[in-house]
Amino acid sequence: MIWIIVKKQLLVFWRNPQQLLLLLGLPIILIAILGASLGGLMEGGPVSIDAKVAFIEHGNEQTQIDQFLNEVENSKLPKDAITAINNSTEKMTPITILKEDILGSDELKNIIDLEIIKPREKANVLNNKEYAAVIEVPENFTYQTLKSIYLKKGTTGEIQVYKNEGNQLGSTIVTGILQEYQEQLSFSTFAGKQGITEEALQVDPNAIIGETVTINQKNPVTAKNYYAVGMAVMNVLFIASTIGSIAFLEKRRHVFNRVILADVSRWVYFIGIFISGTIVGFFHLSIVYGVSWVLFGLSWPNPLGFFVVTLGLAVSVGGLSVLLTAICFRLNSEMITNFFGSIIVTVFAFLGGSFFPIGDLSKAIQVVGNYTPNGAALTAYLAILRGDGISAVLDQFAFLIMFAAVLVTIAAISFPKRGQIV
Amino acid sequence: MLELIDLSKKFKQLYAVKNLNMFIEKGEIVGLLGPNGAGKSTAISMLSSLVDPTTGDVRFHNKSILKNPSPIRKIIGMVPQEIALYTDLSAEENLRFFGRIYRLKGAELKQKIDEILELIGLTDRRKDIVKKFSGGMKRRLNIGVALLHNPELIIMDEPTVGIDPQSRNYILETVKRLNEEKQMTVIYTSHYMEEVEFLCDRIYIMDQGNLIASGTKDEIKRILSAEKTIVIKADRLNDIFIESLRQDPTISSVTVEEKKVTIIVPKEINIFPAVLKLAEEAKLELNSVDIKTPTLEDVFLHLTGRALRD
Ligand SMILES: Nc1ncnc2c1ncn2[C@@H]1O[C@H](COP(=O)(O)OP(=O)(O)OP(=O)(O)O)[C@@H](O)[C@H]1O
Numbered sequence: 170m171i172w173i174i175v176k177k178q179l180l181v182f183w184r185n186p187q188q189l190l191l192l193l194g195l196p197i198i199l200i201a202i203l204g205a206s207l208g209g210l211m212e213g214g215p216v217s218i219d220a221k222v223a224f225i226e227h228g229n230e231q232t233q234i235d236q237f238l239n240e241v242e243n244s245k246l247p248k249d250a251i252t253a254i255n256n257s258t259e260k261m262t263p264i265t266i267l268k269e270d271i272l273g274s275d276e277l278k279n280i281i282d283l284e285i286i287k288p289r290e291k292a293n294v295l296n297n298k299e300y301a302a303v304i305e306v307p308e309n310f311t312y313q314t315l316k317s318i319y320l321k322k323g324t325t326g327e328i329q330v331y332k333n334e335g336n337q338l339g340s341t342i343v344t345g346i347l348q349e350y351q352e353q354l355s356f357s358t359f360a361g362k363q364g365i366t367e368e369a370l371q372v373d374p375n376a377i378i379g380e381t382v383t384i385n386q387k388n389p390v391t392a393k394n395y396y397a398v399g400m401a402v403m404n405v406l407f408i409a410s411t412i413g414s415i416a417f418l419e420k421r422r423h424v425f426n427r428v429i430l431a432d433v434s435r436w437v438y439f440i441g442i443f444i445s446g447t448i449v450g451f452f453h454l455s456i457v458y459g460v461s462w463v464l465f466g467l468s469w470p471n472p473l474g475f476f477v478v479t480l481g482l483a484v485s486v487g488g489l490s491v492l493l494t495a496i497c498f499r500l501n502s503e504m505i506t507n508f509f510g511s512i513i514v515t516v517f518a519f520l521g522g523s524f525f526p527i528g529d530l531s532k533a534i535q536v537v538g539n540y541t542p543n544g545a546a547l548t549a550y551l552a553i554l555r556g557d558g559i560s561a562v563l564d565q566f567a568f569l570i571m572f573a574a575v576l577v578t579i580a581a582i583s584f585p586k587r588g589q590i591v
Numbered sequence: 592m593l594e595l596i597d598l599s600k601k602f603k604q605l606y607a608v609k610n611l612n613m614f615i616e617k618g619e620i621v622g623l624l625g626p627n628g629a630g631k632s633t634a635i636s637m638l639s640s641l642v643d644p645t646t647g648d649v650r651f652h653n654k655s656i657l658k659n660p661s662p663i664r665k666i667i668g669m670v671p672q673e674i675a676l677y678t679d680l681s682a683e684e685n686l687r688f689f690g691r692i693y694r695l696k697g698a699e700l701k702q703k704i705d706e707i708l709e710l711i712g713l714t715d716r717r718k719d720i721v722k723k724f725s726g727g728m729k730r731r732l733n734i735g736v737a738l739l740h741n742p743e744l745i746i747m748d749e750p751t752v753g754i755d756p757q758s759r760n761y762i763l764e765t766v767k768r769l770n771e772e773k774q775m776t777v778i779y780t781s782h783y784m785e786e787v788e789f790l791c792d793r794i795y796i797m798d799q800g801n802l803i804a805s806g807t808k809d810e811i812k813r814i815l816s817a818e819k820t821i822v823i824k825a826d827r828l829n830d831i832f833i834e835s836l837r838q839d840p841t842i843s844s845v846t847v848e849e850k851k852v853t854i855i856v857p858k859e860i861n862i863f864p865a866v867l868k869l870a871e872e873a874k875l876e877l878n879s880v881d882i883k884t885p886t887l888e889d890v891f892l893h894l895t896g897r898a899l900r901d
């Protein structure tokens with residue numbers, strides 16, 4: 170029965186070519202105009218991050234290693250254990266690994282400019298805005314770490330990172346790397362405690378670097394693509410007001426009464442509206458993106474991620490459709506759909522960044538914008554365009570579904586009761 | 592079969608329907624008559640389970656429909672006063688959709704659609720979009736949609752408004768035929784007396800939310816047995832004449848239309864001399880003075896002092 174309602178709704182939609190053309194044509198024209206006029210704005214190669222990073226090392230690593238080996242020699246450990254530890258001395262340089270294999274690797278050389286600083290210059294460096302981050306290795310770090318890994322005594326040392334808030338990207342990268350590194354060290358400790366001493370210091374510099382590089386060297390998003398997505402996520406919202414108007418017309422023309430008199434539950438109708446909104450929203454997005462792909466070369470590196478975001482947004486549009494319908498039925502007026510179509514969509518589009526990346530201006534607006542369906546979808550679409558996987562957009566997907574669920578609930582509460590629809 | 596008990600509907604301060612009592616037996620055609628705003632459509636919405644009454648009850652086979660409207664919905668075919676159709680869809684698509692929501696499908700639905708299209712004379716326009724139909728064609732489809740599921744009870748709310756006499760006759764004949772051939776029960780709402788006179792076995796007359804008369808055609812006309820209706824025509828009616836008619840104690844009702852005054856007087860009184868005298872005093876030239884055989888229209892006039900239509 171629901172499907173009968175949906176099918177008819179789609180047919181009515183389809184029978185209004187002007188409306189259809191407007192809904193599809195408007196975003197495509199906007200995409201073309203904005204794309205052409207803003208062509209060069211965000212173009213260019215990967216974002217070049219040239220983060221200057223200071224590295225302060227207290228104490229000497231080799232001295233600490235010697236001290237550690239000395240202690241092992243004089244301990245009551247079994248002979249072969251001592252031999253095993255001695256044999257893996259070359260791997261036992263956590264600071265050198267960090268300094269040379271990780272931060273100094275070829276991959277990170279483009280991003281990070283590492284400077285070794287003497288401890289007494291620490292204060293100067295901390296006050297110097299040029300540095301994106303300052304890494305400080307405490308005294309006895311190596312000694313403590315080795316002891317923790319091999320002798321299961323104490324914990325690994327903690328490397329300190331001072332972030333320069335002014336250089337977010339650089340400092341974020343450095344923090345990310347160190348976090349990953351620290352985690353790997355802790356894991357080694359854990360592994361060591363399980364008795365896998367041979368393999369003890371299992372830091373894999375490539376894993377750490379790989380992770381960092383993919384996060385930060387994503388595909389850049391061009392202005393054209395940005396606005397294509399911005400316009401698509403904004404214009405799909407008009408589907409909701411269109412579905413709402415069609416539904417209200419059914420009430421005004423008394424065809425809704427016929428449906429009720431056929432003993433069809435009003436909830437069947439209600440769900441039918443939700444599903445219609447979702448389906449039309451999904452097709453709308455697919456068509457707008459399809460045309461953008463053909464005409465403007467907007468392509469998606471991760472089709473599945475694209476599908477997930479599109480689905481989430483379409484479900485939100487379904488939620489909006491059914492809420493607008495419920496309010497129209499309740500107030501017996503179409504006013505709300507006009508208000509939504511003219512004012513709310515514009516505000517949503519503005520906050521959600523469809524007109525320009527407003528989130529870059531203010532953190533607060535960025536947060537608010539991400540609570541609009543179009544804003545959340547835009548953020549997610551951009552992540553996909555930059556080359557992120559599905560996991561990067563799950564938050565937004567969850568938000569879109571939740572958003573729809575909340576709207577459907579409000580709609581269900583405000584939908585007029587049986588016998589009250591006059 | 593169907594009973595309305597002390598049914599009232601209040602919109603804010605206004606009683607659209609007040610303490611309405613009605614019954615409908617299987618197989619009869621019942622007329623519901625009244626001027627604009629009488630409360631006919633509101634009464635129909637309540638008895639068909641679309642709108643809950645403010646007070647009172649509707650009983651279908653002795654069970655209230657308020658808690659469980661399904662039984663009555665299954666047997667009702669509703670022809671609303673408005674054209675309740677999808678104007679962007681074709682006649683056939685409308686019939687198919689409404690047939691589907693009445694759980695018809697496949698060959699049965701197809702056959703039923705053909706049958707209805709034939710009945711309402713739209714077979715060769717079946718593929719056309721309703722928007723392009725004439726008013727009368729829309730009206731006919733509006734009726735056709737209500738007949739898809741072989742309803743036992745068909746409710747028609749002013750189904751002939753705004754259509755030419757030919758289509759109107761066709762509709763009236765069709766209703767009569769459905770009643771005779773299929774024993775369909777009919778509730779027919781109108782403010783055309785002649786339609787109701789032609790179709791209905793029993794009649795309810797409403798005005799301003801109240802039931803003002805009910806019974807068979809003859810019973811209702813007998814209300815007028817003690818009175819007669821006289822129509823006075825004149826090209827230039829003047830206020831002096833009308834005022835003096837109103838002052839006359841033997842005249843119980845004076846209704847003025849353009850070039851025409853209708854008065855009601857007791858049967859035994861010969862009012863002609865008085866009328867002629869008043870006309871002379873008012874310097875009015877009369878065209879004619881006639882006695883009319885009473886119609887339901889006159890009953891309404893008698894009961895309310897107003898014409899049924901403006
Ligand atoms: N939904 C509503 N809200 C408020 N008032 C209403 C509503 N529906 C009807 N009314 C009022 O109730 C009264 C009766 O209306 P109704 O439509 O039942 O009359 P009707 O007899 O069908 O008239 P008509 O011959 O013009 O169709 C009118 O005064 C109307 O204004």
Ligand SMILES: [Mg+2]
Nearest residue numbers: 631632672748
């Ligand atoms: Mg009416």
